[in-house]
Amino acid sequence: MxxxxxxxxSSILGPDFEPTxxxxxxxxxxxxxxxxxxxxxxxxxxxxxxxxxxxxxxxxxxxxxxxxxxxxxxxxxxxxxxxxxxxxxxxxxxxxxxxxxxxxxxxxxxxxxxxxxxxxxxxxxxxxxxxxxSVPIRIAELCCGAFGFLSAVREAVEEGREILLGLPIRCSLCVSGRTVIARSLTPAEHDLIGLAEDEQSITGKVIFKEMPNPTLRGFRMVYIRPSF
Amino acid sequence: MxxxxxxxxSSILGPDFEPTxxxxxxxxxxxxxxxxxxxxxxxxxxxxxxxxxxxxxxxxxxxxxxxxxxxxxxxxxxxxxxxxxxxxxxxxxxxxxxxxxxxxxxxxxxxxxxxxxxxxxxxxxxxxxxxxxSVPIRIAELCCGAFGFLSAVREAVEEGREILLGLPIRCSLCVSGRTVIARSLTPAEHDLIGLAEDEQSITGKVIFKEMPNPTLRGFRMVYIRPSF
Amino acid sequence: MxxxxxxxxSSILGPDFEPTxxxxxxxxxxxxxxxxxxxxxxxxxxxxxxxxxxxxxxxxxxxxxxxxxxxxxxxxxxxxxxxxxxxxxxxxxxxxxxxxxxxxxxxxxxxxxxxxxxxxxxxxxxxxxxxxxSVPIRIAELCCGAFGFLSAVREAVEEGREILLGLPIRCSLCVSGRTVIARSLTPAEHDLIGLAEDEQSITGKVIFKEMPNPTLRGFRMVYIRPSF
The missing domain is CATH 3.30.420.440 (Protein of unknown function DUF4152)
Structure with a gap:
């Protein structure tokens, strides 16, 4: 089918970890x-x-x-x-x-x-x-994790400021070459992924660090900082 | 104790992934x-x-x-x-x-x-x-995954047709020699398994492929096709 | 922040696995x-x-x-x-x-x-x-898994009897040197841990075995027995 x-x-989080x-x-x-x-x-x-x-x-x-x-x-x-x-x-x-x-x-x-x-x-x-x-809706949500990360990286680079990105529920990121991969951490979804292509290698211009959102269990967040 | x-x-799924x-x-x-x-x-x-x-x-x-x-x-x-x-x-x-x-x-x-x-x-x-x-009821459910798979394989071989099997919630199969193993994918159940013995090596007569049920997150399904 | x-x-369980x-x-x-x-x-x-x-x-x-x-x-x-x-x-x-x-x-x-x-x-x-x-509350709960284990070990050694310890939800223990580590088994919490220091190496005085609580899915329990 x-x-x-x-x-x-994906959401931009304020200093109190609330989505803006x-x-x-x-x-x-x-x-x-x-x-x-x-x-x-x-x-x-x-x-x-x-x-x-x-x-x-x-x-x-x-x-x-x-x-x-x-x-x-x-x-x-x-x-x-x-x-x-x-x-x-x-x-x-x-x-x-x-x-x-x-x-x-x-x-x-x-x-x-x-x-x-x-x-x-x-x-x-x-x-x-x-x-x-729906599994396809979940895959779309994971893609929002990957594409949202790319969008936040662009914002951080263009505005020269640190951004705190909230990922979708039970989602973790990794960057492999020019592909951003968002894996599901939900049980029985170990093989589901979302993707986004980093065509301009913009992720190379930032330092980022993923960690748990301390005020919302099950959700992870990423600090993104321009590296120049 | x-x-x-x-x-x-385990259920047989129709073309729209609904259990029959x-x-x-x-x-x-x-x-x-x-x-x-x-x-x-x-x-x-x-x-x-x-x-x-x-x-x-x-x-x-x-x-x-x-x-x-x-x-x-x-x-x-x-x-x-x-x-x-x-x-x-x-x-x-x-x-x-x-x-x-x-x-x-x-x-x-x-x-x-x-x-x-x-x-x-x-x-x-x-x-x-x-x-x-109950953990023992969960183990019985996982055994339904393993034994249901063997039963569906027999049906596929005897009737010479493809069957789509829906597994129990958060359950994944593997075949090791003559044993069908159904593992739990539920958190904190990494060491729970169900089993079924394939005494006549009937799983060798089919090709099968496990994947997520796209209309029911958390559930996986197996396409089973006679290999002759 | x-x-x-x-x-x-952490709870002490009776013979019917009920917390006492x-x-x-x-x-x-x-x-x-x-x-x-x-x-x-x-x-x-x-x-x-x-x-x-x-x-x-x-x-x-x-x-x-x-x-x-x-x-x-x-x-x-x-x-x-x-x-x-x-x-x-x-x-x-x-x-x-x-x-x-x-x-x-x-x-x-x-x-x-x-x-x-x-x-x-x-x-x-x-x-x-x-x-x-709250993630910090979860980390406190995991520490209750680790510290509760140490406390139950002390009780088992002092009273010379077997104790059955119920761990917090989706929590698993391991002992590494003088540190008791309680890992979270909850999805998206793979990097959360609780800790307790075994200053007197008391865990060396018992034999212990972790397994699922058969009457409460998602919870694990530990049999602790003095080894002398």
């Missing part, structure tokens, strides 16, 4: 054996933490753009609505499936559903609200 | 240091997914049969009823301990309790509803 | 990179299981004593009250933040809050009810 999925993640913004959104194509992306599109946006529902619309947009260049059987969307067909939901359905949703989440998801519906009728590919059960 | 436990597991049936039930005897079965009885039944509560009765039956040939201090049964003595419960107790149980679950558990009561009065061994907290 | 945290743990008492309380100072204690104070008390809320008062006491000799920016306290400032709570606040708390827990936490308030006004260091999200 060929699955397209999208997710947003979401760094990026990534869409991936994942094929058997479902361990790594076959293709991906990524966008850095540094979206402020208090507007974090806005990234949902970017996710369906990016998934749709990836679907223009790559064939797929299904799109997995990161919303926990019981595996409902997102392209067939209207705003009332969403409110019923997620009774205590914040106002902004409902508004964002209604916009997502409307775009998903246009996407499905144009391409014939269903959009399923899989939430956290 | 000598503990007998039973569990059912439960493959087998296994009863195990587990002794100190509580890492692997000392003895086991296994039964392949390919029970349809919609009748999955029927396997509960098979579990107490198989545990009882193992108790005929092996001494034990306690039987652990996979039902989350707060560690109640299953052999002392009547149907009203069960309904009280599990208020929202489906009708079929209540019927199956009442039958289990009645058999557990006869078992306990015949042998003096208590039957405790331990649920997911 | 310099963080002081405290926790209690909590072995010890440990306070730690944890600094970047937040992986191990920089300083610690430990106290063995073998507090009976039915009085387990009493250890909360010992935790704030020990954290306060560590703060007398070491500078810190914040104290993390193991209570799940939504990251509230414990030093600013009165008994009514606590009852509101934890609506179904047992009577004894409320009484103990009120005493803790009163001591936290005196501590904060004397030192200027805030006391935050971080609960299970």
């Amino acid at each position: 060929r699955i397209i999925a999208a997710d947003s993640g 913004c979401v760094v990026c959104t990534v869409a991936v194509l994942v094929e058997e054996p479902y361990r790594a992306p076959s293709a991906m599109l990524a966008e850095a946006h540094f979206c402020p933490a208090e507007k974090s529902y806005d990234v949902l619309v970017r996710e369906i947009e990016l998934a749709g753009r990836l679907l223009e260049s790559h064939r797929a059987d299904v799109v997995h969307f990161d919303a926990s609505l019981g595996r409902a067909r997102l392209d067939q939901l209207d705003p009332d359905d969403i409110a019923r499936l997620w009774p205590r949703a914040p106002e902004e989440a409902l508004r964002a998801l209604s916009e997502v559903a409307s775009r998903a519906s246009r996407l499905a009728s144009r391409t014939g590919v269903p959009v399923v609200a899989m939430g956290k059960e | 000598r503990i007998i436990a039973a569990d059912s597991g 049936c439960v493959v087998c039930t296994v009863a195990v005897l587990v002794e100190e240091p509580y890492r692997a079965p000392s003895a086991m009885l296994a039964e392949a039944h390919f029970c349809p997914a919609e009748k999955s509560y029927d396997v509960l009765v098979r579990e107490i039956e198989l545990a009882g049969r193992l108790l005929e040939s092996h001494r034990a201090d306690v039987v652990h049964f996979d039902a989350s009823l707060g560690r109640a003595r299953l052999d002392q419960l009547d149907p009203d107790d069960i309904a009280r301990l599990w208020p929202r149980a489906p009708e079929e679950a209540l019927r199956a558990l009442s039958e289990v309790a009645s058999r557990a009561s006869r078992l306990a009065s015949r042998t003096g061994v208590p039957v405790v509803a331990m649920g997911k907290e | 310099r963080i002081i945290a405290a926790d209690s743990g 008492c909590v072995v010890c309380t440990v306070a730690v100072l944890v600094e970047e990179p937040y992986r191990a204690p920089s300083a610690m104070l430990a106290e063995a008390h073998f507090c009976p299981a039915e009085k387990s809320y009493d250890v909360l008062v010992r935790e704030i006491e020990l954290a306060g004593r560590l703060l007398e000799s070491h500078r810190a920016d914040v104290v993390h306290f193991d209570a799940s009250l939504g990251r509230a400032r414990l030093d600013q709570l009165d008994p009514d606040d606590i009852a509101r933040l934890w609506p179904r708390a047992p009577e004894e827990a409320l009484r103990a936490l009120s005493e803790v809050a009163s001591r936290a308030s005196r501590l904060a006004s004397r030192t200027g260091v805030p006391v935050v009810a971080m609960g299970k999200e």
